[in-house]
Amino acid sequence: MSKVTQIAHPLILHKLAFIRDKNTGSKDFRDLVEEVAMLMAYEVTRDLQTEEVEIETPICTTKCKMLAGKKLAIVPILRAGLGMVDGMLKLIPAAKVGHIGMYRDEETLQPVEYFCKLPQDISERYIIVTDPMLATGGSAIDAIDALKKRGANNIRLMCLISSPEGVKAVMNAHPDVDIYVGSVDEKLNENGYIVPGLGDAGDRLFGTK
Ligand code: PRP
Ligand code: URA
Secondary structure (H helix, E strand, C coil), X not given: CCCEEECCCHHHHHHHHHHHCCCCCHHHHHHHHHHHHHHHHHHHCCCCCEEEXXXXXXXXXXXXXXXXXXXXXXXXXXXXXXXXXXXXXXXXXXXXXXXXXXEECCCCCCEEEEEEECCCCHHHEEEEEECCEECCCHHHHHHHHHHHHCCCCCEEEEXXXXXHHHHHHHHHHCCCCEEEEEEECCEECCCCCEECCCCCHHHHHHCCC
């Protein structure tokens, strides 16, 4: 069964409040999404394996810990997931980045895949899928399906804001995928938007509306 972690750190909550504010413009919105993604990356990577290495300090030789095991890949769901990549790369600069393009058909609310380009060794990587919004869960479920079809087997999902319905849907569809969110909001409205949410993440990031 998926583990769901709400990362309710005071800095994340504070920044999410600005992100939700309809008066926050695209530049600040982008900066804040990047900052929250960086803070969340700290928690999402908490259980990465380490190994002991020997290091020479200017004073003596000592044993230290460094990352070991699987390498990472960050896979943003286009478009809005892109806004989280740079913040994560600040913490994990060696991660590779794959891209998966999904849009939600505005009438049916069904996700449509239009692009997928992944690191060629995706099956050997520990994957963090990013999307600011987990609403009905359709986009995340289909994106994860697409990744699994291409060999991915160690996947986590990281979203800024989620709905209870979306979290449940991903848990049911992909019980092997752990979910990390900044907030589980109240509900979805009749248009499939998260309430209170932040509106349309892609449009706010890229100024398209
Ligand atoms: C938004 C968001 C998610 C999806 C969530 O993307 O970034 O990918 O909706 O909704 P769901 O959980 O109901 O599938 P959108 O389809 O608006 O595309 P965009 O990122 O290109 O704006
Ligand atoms: N996509 C968004 O960008 N926002 C929502 O609230 C739901 C889906």
